[in-house]
Amino acid sequence: MVADVPGNIEVARLMSGLTGDTEHVYSETRYAAGSWKRERRIIIKAEVVRLGGKAPRDNPRFIVTNMSRARSGSMKKSTVSAA
Numbered sequence: 001m002v003a004d005v006p007g008n009i010e011v012a013r014l015m016s017g018l019t020g021d022t023e024h025v026y027s028e029t030r031y032a033a034g035s036w037k038r039e040r041r042i043i044i045k046a047e048v049v050r051l052g053g054k055a056p057r058d059n060p061r062f063i064v065t066n067m068s069r070a071r072s073g074s075m076k077k078s079t080v081s082a083a
Contacts, residue, residue, distance in 0.1 A: 008046030
């Protein structure tokens with residue numbers, strides 16, 4: 001699961017470097033921990049945070065869900081508002 005994060009963080013860093021703002025990159029994968037009976041959907045939010053004069057900070061987040069698909073945009077809205 002974590003293998004997907006480095007590429008997404010790199011894209012978010014590039015975008016953030018170009019815009020000078022906090023940037024997010026969303027993706028998803030399937031994953032099953034050893035104790036799980038089946039794979040679950042993992043939503044990945046790779047974020048680079050820029051706050052007033054501080055160095056950019058990586059902030060990866062994960063959501064594990066049994067939902068097959070969220071309505072368009074609903075996952076982004078709930079993820080961003082929870083941050």
